[in-house]
Amino acid sequence: RRLCQWGGDALARALESGGDEAVEAAGDPAVLREFAERTRARLAASEIHLVDAAADGAPGAPLDAIVRDLHAIRQVSAFLCLDDISEYSRGLERLFKRIRSKALDAEGGAMVAGNEGIQVLKRLVANVAQAAESGRVPDRDRALAADLDRLENALRGGSVAGERKFLHPGDAMNKKLGELLIAAGVTDSVEIERALAAQASAPVQ
DSSP states (O other), X not given: OOOOOOOTHHHHHHHHHTSOXXXXXXXXXXXXXXXXXXXXXXXXXXXXXXXXXXXXXXXXXXXXXXXXXXXXHHHHHHHTTOHHHHHHHHHHHHHHHHHHTTSSOTTSHHHHHHHHHHHHHHHHHHHHHHHHHTTSOOOOOTTHHHHHHHHHHHHTTOOOTTTTSSOOHHHHTTSOHHHHHHHTTSOOHHHHHXXXXXXXXXXXX
16 A cells, blocks of 8 residues: 655645645655654644633634644645545544534534544544554554544534533633643643643644
8 A cells, every 4th residue: 555645844844734745755654653743733732722612702713723733634644645534534624614614513512522533533643653663554443434423423413422521611711721621521631731832832823
């Protein structure tokens, strides 16, 4: 299976722009490791934006940032032939666009589905990183079909298990960001520190 890959600075530019400068090259674990590292940083930033969206009465800007991150992940993963990530991020991007347009309720199950979707992408990226370390092409994720079904259900406006778990915006206003993330079940203290460090060194525009 041939990977469509990015080389050196082209990868960095593509991850920032959403993937306009494609090149093809032989499979290279170093490229996959760089993709995994940068994508983890984007997903960590998206987790913060997700809580901001729940806490904000006008959540347009945080949702815009999430959509941009997912669009970039989708574009680059498609060129790398990382089909699981490309397929899932496409659906998740659609979900957040529907939340942003108010076609889906930002305070209901759609936000829980969005949170779950970010966790799914983190798992898929971990699979890529593990494959890169062993010098092999990532295997298809066997659990992804069920994840895609749940995502499609959320896109249709269906109920989502645990939809009351996500913090109501009114509860979020007076808590620190780190406490919000942990209370919402989005992440833990280690991931918070990593996300804030990544955002400080390379803030999302």
